[in-house]
Amino acid sequence: MERLITMPPADEARLNRWINGIDQFNDTVGDGTTRHYMTATECACREYIRSEMEKLGLRVEVDCMGNVHGTLPGTEPELAPVWTGSHFDTVLHGGRFDGVAGVVTGMEALHLIASSGAAHRRDLTVIAYGGEEPARFGIGCIGSRAMAGRLSVEDLKSLRDQDGTVLYDEMKLRGFDPDAIASCRRKEGDVFCSLELHIEQNKVLEERDLPLGIVKAICSALNFVVTVTGQAAHAGGMPMDVRKDAYAAACEMSLALESLVRENRLSEYCTGTVGYVQLSPNAPNIIPGQVQFTVDIRDCNAASKDALMNAVQDEFQKIAEKRDVGLRMELQNNDKPVVSHPVLMAALEQHAAARGYESCELISGPFHDSLFLGTFTPVGMLFVPSKAGLSHCPEEWTDSKYLKAGAEVLADALLDVANRDTL
Numbered sequence: 001m002e003r004l005i006t007m008p009p010a011d012e013a014r015l016n017r018w019i020n021g022i023d024q025f026n027d028t029v030g031d032g033t034t035r036h037y038m039t040a041t042e043c044a045c046r047e048y049i050r051s052e053m054e055k056l057g058l059r060v061e062v063d064c065m066g067n068v069h070g071t072l073p074g075t076e077p078e079l080a081p082v083w084t085g086s087h088f089d090t091v092l093h094g095g096r097f098d099g100v101a102g103v104v105t106g107m108e109a110l111h112l113i114a115s116s117g118a119a120h121r122r123d124l125t126v127i128a129y130g131g132e133e134p135a136r137f138g139i140g141c142i143g144s145r146a147m148a149g150r151l152s153v154e155d156l157k158s159l160r161d162q163d164g165t166v167l168y169d170e171m172k173l174r175g176f177d178p179d180a181i182a183s184c185r186r187k188e189g190d191v192f193c194s195l196e197l198h199i200e201q202n203k204v205l206e207e208r209d210l211p212l213g214i215v216k217a218i219c220s221a222l223n224f225v226v227t228v229t230g231q232a233a234h235a236g237g238m239p240m241d242v243r244k245d246a247y248a249a250a251c252e253m254s255l256a257l258e259s260l261v262r263e264n265r266l267s268e269y270c271t272g273t274v275g276y277v278q279l280s281p282n283a284p285n286i287i288p289g290q291v292q293f294t295v296d297i298r299d300c301n302a303a304s305k306d307a308l309m310n311a312v313q314d315e316f317q318k319i320a321e322k323r324d325v326g327l328r329m330e331l332q333n334n335d336k337p338v339v340s341h342p343v344l345m346a347a348l349e350q351h352a353a354a355r356g357y358e359s360c361e362l363i364s365g366p367f368h369d370s371l372f373l374g375t376f377t378p379v380g381m382l383f384v385p386s387k388a389g390l391s392h393c394p395e396e397w398t399d400s401k402y403l404k405a406g407a408e409v410l411a412d413a414l415l416d417v418a419n420r421d422t423l
């Protein structure tokens, strides 16, 4: 515990300077923050982060996906490193803290450790991840997904933004080498563990007046596209008992999803959402002949998620048979949820308590880079309060006193685990 005495307090002014410095790189000034992956603005921001990390004396590398790694070397660099950090891209008209809070507190934590002169055996690396938000290319966690080996060169060639720009081409244009994606890959054992700080994006901490949350598990998403095919016909001519209304069937399916998720008792937290619906022909006097809609299921428990998916698909099938409509379900994505490592949770909890910061355990509904990091290394996550629970909007706010608390606990926990042989 003596190292806690020598660790200087985190500097709110420096944290604010970085938050504001990163927020200058914004494509929608005056209307929230927009910094999409592999745009000129995002690339300029990457250079800013790189130079700020260099000013801290970190050894900086930018990998082929545009993730920025800043390393504070340990005394035994042959050991697997300890990672921290989060993403620096944003959604459309988003806020200035989502992701960035984890980048700047990670930088501050490494700076505090370096300033304290405390010895650490393992290298400590803060990473600013690229492309965590699915905002531009429709897929999230591009930087960390590549590290997990869940993204291929072929994927990069098939991912397009709304203007038709191919991610692979855009990366080349911006000076990156998409063909080298395998060089980002990390396998089990390559990284000792990762601790990510993120804003809560919910209001549990605010309501309980707590500065910090310790994440127990991160929900992952299961997405599928449903196509219901009925028969388009005259809204007045076709009697109710013989029509094949694709939209009525889709509505019944949507309500069935809602009930199944609400009634699910296998998991502590899960959600089910139909967020996109397209009717055809979509005219006032024609019975809808075809409907396409999306299903988004989030769950913090893998077994529960699989059971839910099966139940939902069975129920949709029954509804389709009852209504005599065609049904096609295409699975788009099914990532596994991640459970935080108990030793990392305990370390975060203990170091928070030692600093006098109260905390509680939370489930993360949104996904984070840690979801993919968790496929090859033990992860822990620290949440800081979001004002009114708002995020992904211009009003997103986290007081700098919470960033300070987070940076200090992160510094203590990183230093602690960087000197451990095993977790």
Ligand SMILES: [Zn+2]
Pocket (backbone or CB within 6 Å): 087, 098, 099, 132, 198, 368
């Ligand atoms: Zn985020």
